[in-house]
Amino acid sequence: MPQNGRALIVKELGGPFTLEDVIVDDIQSGEALVRIEASGICRTDLHCAAGHRPVQTPAVFGHEGAGTVLQVGKNVTAVQPGDKVLLSYSICRVCKQCSSGNRAYCEKILALNFSGKREDGSSPMTLPDGQALFSNFFGQSSFSSLAVVNETSLVKVPSDTPLDLFASLGCSMETGIGAIFNTLDIQQGSTVAVFGVGSLGLYAIMACKLRQAREIIAVDIQPSRLELAKELGATAAINSSEGDVAEQIRTICGTNGVERALDCSGVARIIETMIDSLGTRGKACSVGSNAPGTRISIDVHKHFVRGTQYVGSHQGDSDPQKMAPLLLKEHSLGKLPLHKVTKTYGVDDFQRALDDVESGKTVKAVLTW
Numbered sequence: 001m002p003q004n005g006r007a008l009i010v011k012e013l014g015g016p017f018t019l020e021d022v023i024v025d026d027i028q029s030g031e032a033l034v035r036i037e038a039s040g041i042c043r044t045d046l047h048c049a050a051g052h053r054p055v056q057t058p059a060v061f062g063h064e065g066a067g068t069v070l071q072v073g074k075n076v077t078a079v080q081p082g083d084k085v086l087l088s089y090s091i092c093r094v095c096k097q098c099s100s101g102n103r104a105y106c107e108k109i110l111a112l113n114f115s116g117k118r119e120d121g122s123s124p125m126t127l128p129d130g131q132a133l134f135s136n137f138f139g140q141s142s143f144s145s146l147a148v149v150n151e152t153s154l155v156k157v158p159s160d161t162p163l164d165l166f167a168s169l170g171c172s173m174e175t176g177i178g179a180i181f182n183t184l185d186i187q188q189g190s191t192v193a194v195f196g197v198g199s200l201g202l203y204a205i206m207a208c209k210l211r212q213a214r215e216i217i218a219v220d221i222q223p224s225r226l227e228l229a230k231e232l233g234a235t236a237a238i239n240s241s242e243g244d245v246a247e248q249i250r251t252i253c254g255t256n257g258v259e260r261a262l263d264c265s266g267v268a269r270i271i272e273t274m275i276d277s278l279g280t281r282g283k284a285c286s287v288g289s290n291a292p293g294t295r296i297s298i299d300v301h302k303h304f305v306r307g308t309q310y311v312g313s314h315q316g317d318s319d320p321q322k323m324a325p326l327l328l329k330e331h332s333l334g335k336l337p338l339h340k341v342t343k344t345y346g347v348d349d350f351q352r353a354l355d356d357v358e359s360g361k362t363v364k365a366v367l368t369w
């Protein structure tokens with residue numbers, strides 16, 4: 001039986017979010033119905049709603065869901081009703097990338113996460129008048145009280161997991177932390193610079209501290225973000241609107257540049273500065289992107305003479321099934337101060353949450369349903 005729920009809808013790209021009644025379809029084989037208890041707002045939801053990604057409307061976004069499984073469809077073995085779950089991205093499980101352990105690069109990643117529908121073309125959510133919604137976003141569309149979730153997006157967690165703090169595991173947390181643990185594989189004693197210390201960047205700073213990097217340099221334009229980065233483990237903070245950032249980084253590192261660097265700002269000029277700040281055989285990584293088609297320029301000669309690398313990372317190369325237990329353990333040991341970046345809002349207060357994310361007042365806003 002289809003069920004009634006409430007969801008945040010974007011009716012036109014660039015328009016507002018509105019909280020409306022929706023009809024949630026029966027689950028199919030390989031899906032679960034999840035009662036959403038918390039959903040993080042990621043910058044990517046806002047990019048989509050603004051029309052900076054190829055999506056359609058009316059749409060239900062949300063891809064950092066957390067809640068309780070209510071029903072499971074045929075062939076679902078990973079969870080059962082009553083289980084607590086965090087929701088992440090969907091994969092096909094069988095392509096070359098999935099079967100070689102590189103699930104963040106599943107060959108069907110766009111179709112399964114950004115097409116707005118199931119693989120059979122149906123939408124699991126409609127408006128009360130029957131109009132199909134662009135949903136199934138990241139296999140979940142969790143800006144909703146009820147979500148039809150693809151099995152591969154489900155991550156079972158212990159029943160005492162603080163869902164509000166861990167809702168963002170499924171995207172921004174695993175991306176920021178995974179970029180440090182996996183893509184850049186920061187080692188004890190390394191020097192690292194993180195450009196753009198919003199949600200991804202601050203999770204990355206926490207990860208650098210866990211890996212005991214020697215220098216952890218935070219770069220941003222918001223003084224409050226730089227202060228928070230220092231509280232979370234940054235050893236130096238640079239306001240990129242003041243002075244020559246690459247030069248300041250060379251001075252801090254005491255060499256010809258930093259060993260590892262991560263960009264979470266998505267600003268082309270900042271990505272160029274990041275690459276410019278690398279020392280010999282340094283490695284830089286992009287996770288931030290403000291618009292598809294953004295291009296940067298690289299000094300190719302300097303790049304090869306120094307043997308530097310510039311790579312991209314989707315979801316921090318993370319497997320959420322492995323990342324969840326690892327981070328839950330660090331949190332239980334008091335080594336992951338997620339409460340310092342998280343603020344919860346009742347869903348009826350969603351506009352204040354969106355405004356606070358937009359203005360930079362809140363780093364990670366989490367809606368509770």
Ligand SMILES: NC(=O)c1ccc[n+]([C@@H]2O[C@H](COP(=O)([O-])OP(=O)(O)OC[C@H]3O[C@@H](n4cnc5c(N)ncnc54)[C@H](O)[C@@H]3O)[C@@H](O)[C@H]2O)c1
Binds near residue numbers: 360
């Ligand atoms: N690669 C992935 O898998 C992945 C996953 C999630 C999000 N993203 C993308 O990552 C980006 C960051 O997301 P977020 O949630 O951390 O966003 P955010 O808004 O919380 O953080 C961005 C930070 O960049 C800073 N910034 C902006 N301009 C700057 C400049 N010129 N110099 C230095 N800092 C500057 C902002 O002040 C802010 O603190 C977004 O583009 C998002 O779409 C990518």
Ligand SMILES: [Zn+2]
Binds near residue numbers: 092096099
């Ligand atoms: Zn795949």
Ligand SMILES: [Zn+2]
Binds near residue numbers: 042063
């Ligand atoms: Zn995201």
